[in-house]
């Protein structure tokens with residue numbers, strides 16, 4: 001029994017197989033932003049989820065190598081920007097390791113000071129509540145401070161490694 005449990009809890013999963021299978025879970029796409037030393041920072045992130053209504057909590061996972069993660073730790077705040085179908089270009093830009101990803105990007109500070117990008121479907125402005133190591137990622141839990149969904153449009157989707165559109 002113990003042997004079975006150990007075998008079940010520590011299977012060998014090939015990395016390409018892991019990516020291919022999980023790629024079948026279609027998601028929206030966000031850009032997580034923060035501000036540190038008066039400079040905006042951010043990265044493209046699909047691992048965003050709602051967590052709790054009372055209290056209002058959300059979460060995302062950041063690679064331990066993310067250069068935005070230490071800035072979020074420093075500021076203690078972040079904003080989740082939910083991308084619309086017209087924003088594939090900035091999605092790609094924020095997935096890069098660029099120095100100034102905000103060049104030519106419209107944004108304004110939200111309630112926490114974190115950038116709210118122009119023409120996003122929704123913005124969820126948060127304070128960091130907790131973080132938890134999770135393998136090669138860190139799970140960041142945030143308490144919602146302010147949230148808005150005013151822009152009319154359709155979401156940008158991510159499915160099996162590619163971008164797509166939603167047709168109701």
Ligand SMILES: Cc1cc2nc3c(=O)[nH]c(=O)nc-3n(C[C@H](O)[C@H](O)[C@H](O)COP(=O)(O)O)c2cc1C
Nearest residue numbers: 043044045046047061062063066067068095096097
């Ligand atoms: C569609 C898409 C989704 C991504 N989702 C995540 C994610 O959930 N977590 C993460 O840490 N990186 C994710 N990335 C990778 C980061 O955006 C990428 O590593 C980025 O360069 C990190 O930037 P930074 O080091 O400036 O923070 C994603 C990339 C793409 C293209």
